[in-house]
Amino acid sequence: MRVALAYSGGLDTSVAIRWLQVKYGYDVVTVTVDVGQNDDLKAIEERAKAIGVVKHYTIDAREEFARDYVMLCVKANGLYEGKYPLATALARPLIASKVVDVARKEGTDILAHGCTGKGNDQVRFDITMKALSPSCTIIAPIRDMNMTRDVELEFARREGIEVASEAKRYSIDQNLWGRAIEGGDLESADKEPSADAFRWVNVDPKLLPDDSCYMHIEFDHGVPVAIDDVRADDGDARGMVEMIEYANEKAGRYGVGIIDHIEDRVVGIKSREVYEAPAALTIIEAHRELEKLVLTSHQLRFKQMVEQQWSMLAYSGLWLEPLMADLNRFIDSTQEYVSGKVTVKMYKGSFRVVARSSPYSLYDEGLATYSKGSTFDQSLARGFVELWGLQSIVANRVRRNHHEDRVMQGVDEVSMHG
Ligand code: ARG
Numbered sequence: 457m458r459v460a461l462a463y464s465g466g467l468d469t470s471v472a473i474r475w476l477q478v479k480y481g482y483d484v485v486t487v488t489v490d491v492g493q494n495d496d497l498k499a500i501e502e503r504a505k506a507i508g509v510v511k512h513y514t515i516d517a518r519e520e521f522a523r524d525y526v527m528l529c530v531k532a533n534g535l536y537e538g539k540y541p542l543a544t545a546l547a548r549p550l551i552a553s554k555v556v557d558v559a560r561k562e563g564t565d566i567l568a569h570g571c572t573g574k575g576n577d578q579v580r581f582d583i584t585m586k587a588l589s590p591s592c593t594i595i596a597p598i599r600d601m602n603m604t605r606d607v608e609l610e611f612a613r614r615e616g617i618e619v620a621s622e623a624k625r626y627s628i629d630q631n632l633w634g635r636a637i638e639g640g641d642l643e644s645a646d647k648e649p650s651a652d653a654f655r656w657v658n659v660d661p662k663l664l665p666d667d668s669c670y671m672h673i674e675f676d677h678g679v680p681v682a683i684d685d686v687r688a689d690d691g692d693a694r695g696m697v698e699m700i701e702y703a704n705e706k707a708g709r710y711g712v713g714i715i716d717h718i719e720d721r722v723v724g725i726k727s728r729e730v731y732e733a734p735a736a737l738t739i740i741e742a743h744r745e746l747e748k749l750v751l752t753s754h755q756l757r758f759k760q761m762v763e764q765q766w767s768m769l770a771y772s773g774l775w776l777e778p779l780m781a782d783l784n785r786f787i788d789s790t791q792e793y794v795s796g797k798v799t800v801k802m803y804k805g806s807f808r809v810v811a812r813s814s815p816y817s818l819y820d821e822g823l824a825t826y827s828k829g830s831t832f833d834q835s836l837a838r839g840f841v842e843l844w845g846l847q848s849i850v851a852n853r854v855r856r857n858h859h860e861d862r863v864m865q866g867v868d869e870v871s872m873h874g
Pocket of ligand 1 (some may be wrong): 542545577628629636637638719729
């Protein structure tokens with residue numbers, strides 16, 4: 457019997473190969489999906505073969521990931537709990553769908569992944585796999601065996617499975633959209649991460665450039681089509697990948713892109729999460745700022761609620777939930793006029809938008825200016841303010857009178873405000 461295993465080349469999935477062989481007697485087919493993790497894919501294939509898989513697939517899904525997942529996240533300003541740009545969460549359903557494809561090709565409906573029972577990734581893999589292939593059987597050896605990392609490391613040592621030295625310290629998951637670092641000393645939420653946790657973002661003050669820099673981002677219908685000179689016109693997915701890689705490198709060099717927060721996992725655990733996501737943070741911030749220029753306050757307020765819901769669904773493994781498609785349709789409708797240019801300035805780890813423009817800008821300098829040339833008729837404001845505050849003013853009067861009556865009757869004490 458064959459089993460198709462999602463294989464990253466890391467500790468969990470390497471242990472999983474051997475476990476599927478010895479415990480279940482399966483022929484293991486490994487599937488490594490390239491979502492821009494920048495690992496040595498040849499070395500991963502060799503590692504899988506050294507552990508004895510019968511077949512290995514390497515699938516380049518970077519363009520699909522950029523176009524069909526990351527760009528949706530940009531349009532949705534996808535930040536789970538206001539912070540995490542969802543890199544891992546976005547890649548999981550794509551990886552799961554590729555494993556389902558391979559299993560079909562290999563004539564099996566037994567699927568496997570290396571997730572533990574404590575994380576979100578099991579939720580994302582299981583639900584996507586079941587949604588795409590309802591009759592499949594899913595095996596998750598690390599979860600099923602309740603293995604800890606120490607037990608896994610010991611098992612790997614006994615079985616002669618090679619483990620990268622970084623994997624001994626941290627559990628890493630990375631792709632085009634970000635890098636998640638977990639485990640080791642990061643589990644002490646009351647301590648600053650050590651510098652060696654970071655690979656993408658320059659954290660050494662001595663190595664940060666002394667100058668500031670600008671990043672020019674051009675958007676068309678809510679998605680970036682150029683960052684500085686790197687372009688991705690007309691849905692050019694190859695260009696999207698290059699643009700995001702470029703932004704990661706540049707913002708990371710200027711020290712921008714670290715996230716360190718407490719996150720609520722689907723399974724109820726609060727965890728300390730550390731990420732590097734230079735491109736995601738700068739692009740989403742620029743996109744948000746452009747939206748503020750072209751959308752009405754009503755659209756912005758409503759879209760924020762949709763964004764929160766979108767991020768929660770993406771985070772919690774419900775990428776294929778029909779509501780997600782509904783939200784995406786709403787979001788797409790809001791993006792019709794989200795076209796224009798945004799300039800982000802970076803300096804020693806900080807970044808901010810310093811300029812924005814759009815042919816559809818609702819910003820009217822004539823209305824906004826405090827100088828001469830104003831087109832705003834201030835005399836209209838007086839009546840407006842009176843009506844705007846009407847209920848608040850009435851409520852304050854009514855309550856004050858009520859309180860004064862009770863003081864007279866000796867029921868209430870005289871308060872400072874009374
Ligand atoms: N907390 C993040 C998430 O749930 C990152 C998970 C990283 N996964 C990993 N296997 N290290 O999306």
